[in-house]
Amino acid sequence: MKSGDHDGTESRNLRSIAAEIASFLKRHWIQGVLLVPGALAVTVVHEAAHAAAVIASGGEVTQFVVIPGGREWGHVAYRFPQGVVPPSRWIALAPYVLWTVLGLGTWVLSLRSRPFSRWAAPMIWIWWFVVPFADVANAAFPYLVGGDNDFRTAFGAPGIAAWLGIVLAGLGVCLGGYPIQRRLFRDDALSAAAYGVLVGIVVFLLLAGASMTRGG
Numbered sequence: 001m002k003s004g005d006h007d008g009t010e011s012r013n014l015r016s017i018a019a020e021i022a023s024f025l026k027r028h029w030i031q032g033v034l035l036v037p038g039a040l041a042v043t044v045v046h047e048a049a050h051a052a053a054v055i056a057s058g059g060e061v062t063q064f065v066v067i068p069g070g071r072e073w074g075h076v077a078y079r080f081p082q083g084v085v086p087p088s089r090w091i092a093l094a095p096y097v098l099w100t101v102l103g104l105g106t107w108v109l110s111l112r113s114r115p116f117s118r119w120a121a122p123m124i125w126i127w128w129f130v131v132p133f134a135d136v137a138n139a140a141f142p143y144l145v146g147g148d149n150d151f152r153t154a155f156g157a158p159g160i161a162a163w164l165g166i167v168l169a170g171l172g173v174c175l176g177g178y179p180i181q182r183r184l185f186r187d188d189a190l191s192a193a194a195y196g197v198l199v200g201i202v203v204f205l206l207l208a209g210a211s212m213t214r215g216g
Contacts, residue, residue, distance in 0.1 A: 013193075020194040027188070028122040040066070042131055043073045049095035050076040057087050073138075092153040096139070099132035103173070109185035121184045129180065133173050134206065138168045140208035174199050 025032070044066045051061045054076065063077035074089070080086045106129040109116075116124065143151035144158050145168060155162060182189045190198065 016074045017191075017194050017197055020191060024188075024190055024194070027118075028126075031121075031122055031126050038127065039073075042135060045098070046095040046135060047074045047076050049098045049102065050091055051078075053087075053094035054078040054122045057091065058084060059086060059091075070208065073165055089154045092150040096136050096150070099136055102132050106184075107176070107180055107201040110180045112190060115186045116184060118188070121186075121188070125181055125184050130202075133177075134202070137203075138209075140170070141206055145210050147210070170203075176205070 015187070030185070047064060051064060051092050053079050054061050057080075059078045059080040059106075061076060061078050065076070066074040079171070106124055109124055109128075115121075139147075139149050139151050143149055143155075144163060153156075178192065183197065
């Protein structure tokens with residue numbers, strides 16, 4: 001194949017992938033409309049998980065903030081009775097445990113033989129899988145570059161093990177997400193190429209914001 005023919009084929013492939021992604025986003029435009037109120041709802045659930053862990057451990061929540069501002073989306077302040085050592089690690093990790101459970105729940109739902117409706121599939125995919133794991137990444141990536149957030153509270157300063165664990169977990173979520181979305185969307189699912197490009201864009205945006213974000 002001549003170089004010009006090869007370049008032309010590559011260009012057509014890229015245009016095809018871009019058109020597929022644009023068509024997918026257009027079909028599910030309502031999810032874009034829900035992003036702002038959905039982000040606030042996710043913040044409420046995130047901070048509520050921290051608060052629930054505090055209360056379950058015998059502590060008292062003294063401040064509950066869910067309005068994004070500065071370098072954080074929200075935060076919870078708490079206190080424990082004198083002499084009681086707060087389980088800081090588990091309080092810090094509570095929302096991420098919840099998100100992991102939701103992600104596993106998405107996988108279980110994707111195994112259903114009967115297909116979901118055109119509105120239910122994207123709701124499950126976006127709000128039970130993509131957004132929860134994006135919130136995990138919103139803490140994990142800044143943590144790796146020195147952010148003082150929930151992950152640092154739970155694990156201390158990042159070392160080789162932290163880098164390796166987060167990278168492997170991230171790859172697992174990205175790769176595992178493909179068959180999940182194929183089963184949820186069925187005939188409406190993204191191809192492997194389009195899915196890979198979309199995941200790459202999302203990861204790039206999360207990495208770009210890592211130095212500015214301090215997940216709470």
